[in-house]
Amino acid sequence: MRIKFILYILLAGLIFSFQPASAQSFSLDQIQNVKVSQLSDAQIIEAWKKIQELGLSEQDAYKLMEQKGMDPIEVNLFKQRVSLLGLNKSGAKVTSGPQKPDIDFRRDTVIIAQKPVAVPPAKVTADAPLSIYGTDFFNQANLKFNPDFNVATPKGYVIGPGDELIILLTGLNESTQRTRVSPEGNVQVQYAGITYVNGFTIEQATTLLRNKMARIYPALNGGQTQLAVNLGNTRTIKITLVGEVKTPGSYTISSLSTLFNALYLSGGPNINGTLRNIEIIRNNKVYRTVDFYAFLQNGLLDGNIRLQDQDVINFPVYQKRVAIDGEVKRPAIYELRAEEQLDDLIRYAGGYTDIAYRSIAKIDQINELEREVKDIPSNLFSNFVPRNGDKVTIGSIQNRYANRVVLEGAVNRPGPYELSAGLSLAALLKKAEGLKPEAYMERGYIKRTLPNLDKELIPFVPSDIINGRTDIPLLREDSIVVQNRAEFMTDQYVTIGGNVRNPGPVIYRKGMKLADLIAIAGGLNEQAAGHRVEIARIIKNNTDSVANQLVETFNVDLTSSNQDLELQPLDYVTVPRLVNFRPLGNISIRGEVLFPGEYAVQKRDETAQDFIQRAGGLSPYGSLESAQIYRNGVRVNLDLTKLNVNDKSNILLPGDSIFVPRIISFVQVSGAVNNPQYISYLGSRFKYYINAAGGALEDARLKGAFIQYPDGLNKPVRNFLFFRIYPSVKPGSTISVPKKNPDLKLKLGFAEISGIISAITGLVGLIAIVYTNTKP
Numbered sequence: 001m002r003i004k005f006i007l008y009i010l011l012a013g014l015i016f017s018f019q020p021a022s023a024q025s026f027s028l029d030q031i032q033n034v035k036v037s038q039l040s041d042a043q044i045i046e047a048w049k050k051i052q053e054l055g056l057s058e059q060d061a062y063k064l065m066e067q068k069g070m071d072p073i074e075v076n077l078f079k080q081r082v083s084l085l086g087l088n089k090s091g092a093k094v095t096s097g098p099q100k101p102d103i104d105f106r107r108d109t110v111i112i113a114q115k116p117v118a119v120p121p122a123k124v125t126a127d128a129p130l131s132i133y134g135t136d137f138f139n140q141a142n143l144k145f146n147p148d149f150n151v152a153t154p155k156g157y158v159i160g161p162g163d164e165l166i167i168l169l170t171g172l173n174e175s176t177q178r179t180r181v182s183p184e185g186n187v188q189v190q191y192a193g194i195t196y197v198n199g200f201t202i203e204q205a206t207t208l209l210r211n212k213m214a215r216i217y218p219a220l221n222g223g224q225t226q227l228a229v230n231l232g233n234t235r236t237i238k239i240t241l242v243g244e245v246k247t248p249g250s251y252t253i254s255s256l257s258t259l260f261n262a263l264y265l266s267g268g269p270n271i272n273g274t275l276r277n278i279e280i281i282r283n284n285k286v287y288r289t290v291d292f293y294a295f296l297q298n299g300l301l302d303g304n305i306r307l308q309d310q311d312v313i314n315f316p317v318y319q320k321r322v323a324i325d326g327e328v329k330r331p332a333i334y335e336l337r338a339e340e341q342l343d344d345l346i347r348y349a350g351g352y353t354d355i356a357y358r359s360i361a362k363i364d365q366i367n368e369l370e371r372e373v374k375d376i377p378s379n380l381f382s383n384f385v386p387r388n389g390d391k392v393t394i395g396s397i398q399n400r401y402a403n404r405v406v407l408e409g410a411v412n413r414p415g416p417y418e419l420s421a422g423l424s425l426a427a428l429l430k431k432a433e434g435l436k437p438e439a440y441m442e443r444g445y446i447k448r449t450l451p452n453l454d455k456e457l458i459p460f461v462p463s464d465i466i467n468g469r470t471d472i473p474l475l476r477e478d479s480i481v482v483q484n485r486a487e488f489m490t491d492q493y494v495t496i497g498g499n500v501r502n503p504g505p506v507i508y509r510k511g512m513k514l515a516d517l518i519a520i521a522g523g524l525n526e527q528a529a530g531h532r533v534e535i536a537r538i539i540k541n542n543t544d545s546v547a548n549q550l551v552e553t554f555n556v557d558l559t560s561s562n563q564d565l566e567l568q569p570l571d572y573v574t575v576p577r578l579v580n581f582r583p584l585g586n587i588s589i590r591g592e593v594l595f596p597g598e599y600a601v602q603k604r605d606e607t608a609q610d611f612i613q614r615a616g617g618l619s620p621y622g623s624l625e626s627a628q629i630y631r632n633g634v635r636v637n638l639d640l641t642k643l644n645v646n647d648k649s650n651i652l653l654p655g656d657s658i659f660v661p662r663i664i665s666f667v668q669v670s671g672a673v674n675n676p677q678y679i680s681y682l683g684s685r686f687k688y689y690i691n692a693a694g695g696a697l698e699d700a701r702l703k704g705a706f707i708q709y710p711d712g713l714n715k716p717v718r719n720f721l722f723f724r725i726y727p728s729v730k731p732g733s734t735i736s737v738p739k740k741n742p743d744l745k746l747k748l749g750f751a752e753i754s755g756i757i758s759a760i761t762g763l764v765g766l767i768a769i770v771y772t773n774t775k776p
Helices: 001-015 030-032 041-053 056-066 070-083 135-139 202-213 259-266 293-298 342-348 426-429 462-467 514-520 607-615 684-693 748-772
Strands: 164-171 176-179 186-189 193-196 225-231 235-244 248-254 279-281 283-288 312-315 323-325 332-335 358-368 372-377 390-396 404-409 417-420 437-449 453-459 480-483 495-498 503-505 533-538 552-557 572-575 586-591 599-600 628-631 634-636 657-661 666-671 677-680 706-708 714-716 716-718 724-725 734-737
Touching: 001 426, 041 070, 041 390, 056 070, 056 462, 135 259, 164 202, 176 186, 186 202, 193 202, 202 225, 235 259, 248 259, 323 342, 342 390, 426 462, 437 462, 453 462, 495 514, 514 572, 586 607, 607 657, 666 684, 684 734
Parallel strands: 235 312, 323 390, 404 480, 495 572, 586 657, 666 734
Antiparallel strands: 164 176, 164 225, 186 193, 235 248, 279 283, 279 312, 323 332, 358 372, 358 390, 404 417, 437 453, 437 480, 495 503, 533 552, 533 572, 586 599, 628 634, 628 657, 666 677, 706 714, 706 734, 716 724
16 A cells, blocks of 8 residues: 555646646556657656655566556656666666756667577587588677667768757857657747757758747857757667568567668578668669668678668568588678679688699489589689579688608708709718717618508618618608617616615616625615525527526625626525524513513514513512413413423514513402402302392393303303203302393294104114114
8 A cells, every 4th residue: 555655646747747738648547658768868867756754665666657557667667767878877866957967978788679688609619510601790788789879970870759859059259958759740949939849850940940040049141159959869760671581570660770780680680581682672663772781891881871760671582501511710691682793602602621622513403303513613602603502612622732842760850851953862861960879770661551542651861861772762652760779779687686775676787796686676684684695597498399497597696706797687686584693573461460561582482471570570469370372462371380481382473562460369240140240369169159149030041151251261160961060169250140042932832742752652662662673
């Protein structure tokens, strides 16, 4: 309700504020018929003032106008007029009192007609068909092809109803007046009355107004006052596009629009439309025929004439189109006039590319029954007239050279060279500044293609060519190759391993000695046995029989003078380690010893007792019986109280660890007992400790119980027939009683038990019968 109330107040203010001379009046019932272009600036200002007084925002006012049936185009025009007058700028003041008018030469830049949304062209591929030349011009979404509203008043502009004229007097008399041409074609000039200007140009209207205003301003006749008539906001005109056009129909555009503006807005011709014979029909007569190629090819605007109200633009069907492809700069389908020749088509296509074969053009032509191919020589291009549907192909030159030879390989200047008259191989090598030092002087070759396309290989000796002993004449497309000596050689290696700082393969070089190889490997390390270096060498055996021994070895003492022993390719040198120069590793001792820690292994046969003794022996609380030995994280089952000191099984290895636990006088009972706890050690009876813990639970699985001794050894409860054998208990042990698994519980009913008893009874009876029958 509030919005409707504001709309009533706004429209009422507009009605009462409009001048009586206005060409139209506002009312709520006729808001959809309002033409903003016929409102004066004073009326726009007054309407904007009402909006500000009512507290209605600009966007709310525009939305309300559209809701009440006002044409969105008219709403947009109203918005543009407000922007042109600067009313919607922050800080702008709206005044309606008398003041000296400012000259505003700006024109309404709104184009009523909207260009159809362009569809992006498909991605061009190598096999894509040719496009029609010129149609892409109308499919560019980012191109703006709008009329220029900032140009000076065109002298040939024909005035019509809706145009706004700015009448400017300067000199002895000064005044400015903006007046709009009425639907009857008249303008009202202050003090001069009404003047009919419809259909007159700006120049003619200026003469009419000068003659009429000279009665009021006599200084116009004497030249002391000058009169200028300029065009303000322009009217809109309606044009119609028919024929083979993408979006035919009527368009409302600015009166400053030209033919090209209309073509762009319509999207151009469709696939059958012409670009060479666009007709402008005015007053039911063909006023002008325009060739759009003049603009596309040369940028000429002589066909871009200004449109008038009720003009009709007709796109006839094309008469002749010819495709051109191949080595031209703009391959496409072009529209030709009846008299245009093949050279005109090539000119439209931008001319030849750099590699085009210009002597002949191949024409794929359609006759009455079938297709045919024509070869047109270049001297007939200006006389040959293509037919509709022809396809012209411009070929390319051959990808070969008429006078080229190629030099490659170990030469100082490789690459292609000109085949001059009488050029020989020696002269070519001299041009290339000779061979490189690494060139293979025993063999080179020339790759030659004969006229019958047979391939030929011509060998030569580079040293003989350089010394002038022989020479070979060269032919077109010869390829001369001088090989590098490195291509015939492979690197050979010798290998050194063992106790050197950088073992591995080393490239063999002639004259390499054993001392050189050791130096390249970084020298010997501190563990190397230099007096016993072994060299393995492959035996050179050229016989065809299979030999048993393929490699021979011998030792070298580096402390003597054998370091200068010369090596051979593929030798393998091994530097062994000194037998007794190496650490044996460490043993870790923890727990109840006097000096726990890491101890180095002194002897290869050192036992656990030896290490315990080196650690100061056991503390008063240490339990040798419960001592544990671990190797690689796994317990080793050794009882240090029973083993003989000389027993080899007691010898420890590097990395082993010894743990001596504290003497514990309690026994732990855990698991499925009534009261898990620690119990003082009182004998070795297993059942005693179960009972001392409150006995086993109902779901206890006593036959699965086990004991873990302080030394890490575990012993389970064993079962023999109906008897249960319990392990003995030691101080510090842990007794674990598991629970029964309910999933494994045997659930038997009376019937199942009866069946089992019957089966057992039958089995016993069968055994008795068999035994009786077999008894002698």
